[in-house]
Structures are given as structure tokens and as C-alpha cells.
Amino acid sequence: MTAPVRPNNLEAFWMPFTANRQFKQNPRMLVGAKDMYYTSADGRQILDGTAGLWCVNAGHGRAKIVEAVSAQVAELDYAPAFQMGHPKAFELAARLAGMMPSPLDHVFFTNSGSESVDTALKIALAYHRARGKGSKFRLLGRERGYHGVGFGGISVGGISGNRKTFGTLLTGVDHIRHTHDLERNAFTRGEPEYGAEFADDLEKVIALHDASNIAALIVEPVAGSTGVLLPPKGYLKRLREICDKHDILLIFDEVITGFGRLGTPFAVDYFDVVPDMVCTAKGITSGVVPMGAVFASKKIYDTFMDAPENTIELFHGYTYSAHPVACAAALATLDIYAEEGLLTRAAELSDYWADALHSLKGLPHVIDIRNLGLIGAIELEPIAGSPTKRAFSIFLKAFESNLMIRTTGDIIALSPPLIIEKTHIDQIFETLGRLLKQAD
Numbered sequence: 001m002t003a004p005v006r007p008n009n010l011e012a013f014w015m016p017f018t019a020n021r022q023f024k025q026n027p028r029m030l031v032g033a034k035d036m037y038y039t040s041a042d043g044r045q046i047l048d049g050t051a052g053l054w055c056v057n058a059g060h061g062r063a064k065i066v067e068a069v070s071a072q073v074a075e076l077d078y079a080p081a082f083q084m085g086h087p088k089a090f091e092l093a094a095r096l097a098g099m100m101p102s103p104l105d106h107v108f109f110t111n112s113g114s115e116s117v118d119t120a121l122k123i124a125l126a127y128h129r130a131r132g133k134g135s136k137f138r139l140l141g142r143e144r145g146y147h148g149v150g151f152g153g154i155s156v157g158g159i160s161g162n163r164k165t166f167g168t169l170l171t172g173v174d175h176i177r178h179t180h181d182l183e184r185n186a187f188t189r190g191e192p193e194y195g196a197e198f199a200d201d202l203e204k205v206i207a208l209h210d211a212s213n214i215a216a217l218i219v220e221p222v223a224g225s226t227g228v229l230l231p232p233k234g235y236l237k238r239l240r241e242i243c244d245k246h247d248i249l250l251i252f253d254e255v256i257t258g259f260g261r262l263g264t265p266f267a268v269d270y271f272d273v274v275p276d277m278v279c280t281a282k283g284i285t286s287g288v289v290p291m292g293a294v295f296a297s298k299k300i301y302d303t304f305m306d307a308p309e310n311t312i313e314l315f316h317g318y319t320y321s322a323h324p325v326a327c328a329a330a331l332a333t334l335d336i337y338a339e340e341g342l343l344t345r346a347a348e349l350s351d352y353w354a355d356a357l358h359s360l361k362g363l364p365h366v367i368d369i370r371n372l373g374l375i376g377a378i379e380l381e382p383i384a385g386s387p388t389k390r391a392f393s394i395f396l397k398a399f400e401s402n403l404m405i406r407t408t409g410d411i412i413a414l415s416p417p418l419i420i421e422k423t424h425i426d427q428i429f430e431t432l433g434r435l436l437k438q439a440d
């Protein structure tokens with residue numbers, strides 16, 4: 001029996017981050033996916049310009065991952081990771097640690113980006129306490145940062161829509177300014193020239209709260225969900241220096257930049273800045289099975305290992321941490337990345353990508369275009385009194401034109417699977433060019 005492609009009742013599913021009523025009136029239903037394309041319920045091939053939600057880095061329907069997952073379900077479907085282990089968890093952790101620069105030698109498994117962020121924040125607090133610096137309890141984030149939807153993540157996150165209704169648990173944090181500076185950097189190709197001095201904001205916040213009260217700063221090396229905000233040249237290095245000076249941990253949220261998005265395995269490599277922890281998820285399994293991983297430095301791990309043996313060093317973990325099926329999917333995904341050179345493929349394509357993207361300069365309402373690796377953003381002038389409407393209407397029209405894009409505010413964000421070919425890039429920007437010319 002084949003499942004109906006269009007269920008009759010759409011009411012029960014309360015859809016996440018979705019205009020539910022708008023969607024349910026005119027659903028955009030996906031029923032299949034292969035390589036660069038989704039299949040829609042009405043039988044169209046939709047080009048995936050966003051790797052799902054920035055996660056399907058190896059492209060859709062990869063046989064190797066499908067086989068690894070099905071074999072794993074048959075062999076060992078589930079095993080606890082509390083006081084137990086299974087070999088693939090250790091194999092995967094060692095392999096991942098080997099991909100990161102030293103001293104990011106240890107890996108804590110989670111199931112999502114949000115969980116990775118909350119895990120890293122908790123490790124930061126517990127780390128300082130373990131070394132007798134329990135007063136370092138404050139966590140710092142950045143305006144317009146997105147760190148998932150857990151209470152930790154929305155606290156350090158800097159998107160008001162994600163914070164405004166969630167009350168008192170968000171206290172104890174502060175934020176530095178975001179780095180988006182259209183006046184000086186509009187239409188820059190790659191890293192913006194101006195704005196390294198935004199990092200000095202951190203000194204101001206430290207002066208306000210005192211370093212003895214601050215545990216960690218978390219930033220996305222490239223902010224994605226808030227509309228692709230790129231770090232100005234020298235900015236991340238400066239953050240690293242200031243954190244070192246004040247004994248504050250630096251956490252990179254690489255949930256979208258991890259696993260090849262910038263043309264290097266991680267943003268850590270691209271910017272040549274080594275933080276104390278790195279949060280990852282999404283591309284770790286190419287989106288096939290939920291999984292996340294937090295990389296922690298040797299210094300942090302060793303501090304916890306000072307506790308007496310036989311004690312649990314960190315009171316944290318998930319039923320599905322290092323789930324065997326997720327581990328199998330991740331190992332197969334890493335094989336594909338290595339065999340096909342996907343973690344550096346964005347570097348080979350980034351000039352072609354940038355040329356095609358920046359060719360949209362001058363089209364109606366386009367006020368900025370930004371790119372790095374295989375990330376692109378087109379910022380539109382909002383319709384007066386109706387922010388988000390212009391970009392969202394392009395999103396709807398793109399879907400009708402067989403192209404999947406994402407929008408946030410009035411920014412179109414693009415992040416295709418890393419298997420993309422030049423013909424697909426042409427298709428993305430021809431479609432967008434046509435739609436922008438017609439935009440209201």
C-alpha cells in the first residue's frame with residue numbers, strides 16, 4: 001500500500017517555525033529526495049538551494065548512508081551511553097577529534113544543534129566551578145545570534161522573536177553587538193573589510209560585569225539563521241585574544257559552518273582561530289539522523305578528570321547521546337565527505353558561486369549581497385510597514401518555480417548541498433534573477 005501524498009487532515013501537526021495557517025491553506029509537501037532535488041507531492045523536481053535546513057551537505061538519498069543505517073538498525077538498534085558503550089561511538093569520536101585542530105580532542109554527543117549549545121554552556125559553567133572559579137557564571141552571546149531553541153540557546157541568542165515571550169530564565173546573560181554594517185560593507189565579496197573593532201565590545205561588557213563573573217562567550221563564526229552575517233576580517237582573532245586575556249572560554253557555534261560549508265572542514269580552519277569548544281550538528285550525518293557533537297579542549301576535559309575516580313564527572317547527557325544509528329550514519333557520512341572531497345569542495349566552487357550570486361546586484365530592492373564558501377545571502381529592502389513580506393513572497397514564488405530557498409526577515413539565504421554542480425548554480429540564480437525582476 002502506498003501512503004497518500006496529500007494527507008486529508010493537516011490540523012494535528014503543530015509545525016515548528018511555520019506560519020501554520022498559511023501553510024495549511026496551501027501546503028508545500030515534499031515526498032521524496034535524491035541528490036540535489038526534492039520531489040513535491042504534485043510530482044515536481046525542486047532544486048534544493050538550502051541543503052534542507054543547512055544540513056544535507058552530502059546531498060539526498062546517499063546509498064552508503066542508507067545502507068549503514070539499515071545495517072545498524074539490524075545489528076544494534078539501541079545501546080545506552082550511560083555507564084555503557086558501543087564501538088561505533090568511540091570510533092566516531094576519535095575520527096571527529098582527528099578532524100579538529102588540537103587541542104579540541106574530546107567529543108560529547110547530543111541530538112541537535114540546540115542540545116549542542118546547551119551542552120557547551122553547561123560544560124563552561126561546570127568547568128569554571130571544577131577549577132574553583134564558580135563565580136564565573138555569566139554567559140555572553142551576540143545580538144542577532146542564533147543558538148537554537150533551548151533555554152540556554154535563546155538566552156545567549158540575540159533574536160528578539162525567539163526571546164521576547166520566554167521570561168525570567170533568560171537572565172544572567174549579556175550580549176555584544178552584531179557585526180552587520182551595511183553602510184561600510186554592502187556588496188562585499190567574502191569577508192567584510194570593516195568592523196574588526198566590533199570585537200572590542202567584548203571589553204566593554206567585561207568591564208561592566210567583571211571577568212571574574214563571566215564564564216564564556218558563544219558566537220557563530222558566520223551567523224546563518226539571522227540572515228548570513230559574516231565576520232569582518234580579524235574580528236574572530238580579536239575575540240580569541242580578549243577571551244584569553246580574561247580567562248573566558250570562547251565557544252564557536254558551528255552548527256551550520258561545520259562539515260565543509262566554508263570550503264574547509266570547519267570554520268575553525270577557515271578563520272584559523274581555535275576556540276575552547278565547538279558546537280556541531282546538522283552536517284555530521286548530512287541530516288539523515290538527528291545528531292550533534294560538542295568538541296571540547298583537552299584543558300577542559302582534563303579539568304573534569306581531576307575528580308575522584310568512580311564519580312560521574314559531568315551530570316549531563318541524553319538517552320540518545322551517541323545513538324548507534326546516528327553513529328553509523330555519521331561514519332558513513334564522513335566516508336562520503338572524504339571520498340568525494342566534499343569538505344573542501346565549497347572552496348573550489350566559491351568563485352563561480354560568488355560571481356553568479358553577485359550578478360544579481362542592481363536588481364530591484366536588492367540592498368546587499370554576501371557570500372562565503374557555499375553560503376549566499378541577498379538582502380532586500382523591506383516593504384514599508386510590512387517587514388519580511390517581500391522576501392517571503394519570493395520564497396513562495398521560488399517554490400512554485402521549482403527552487404527551495406530560505407528567508408529570514410527580508411534576507412534570502414542560500415546554502416546548497418556540497419555536491420552542487422555549476423549547472424545547478426546557474427539554475428538557482430536564473431530563477432532568483434527572474435523572480436527579483438518581477439518582485440513587488
Ligand code: PLP
Nearest residue numbers: 112113114146147148253255256
Ligand atoms: N546553532 C546554529 C548556529 C544553528 O544555525 C541552529 C539551527 O539552525 C542551531 C544552533 C539549532 O540547531 P537545531 O535546530 O538542530 O536544534
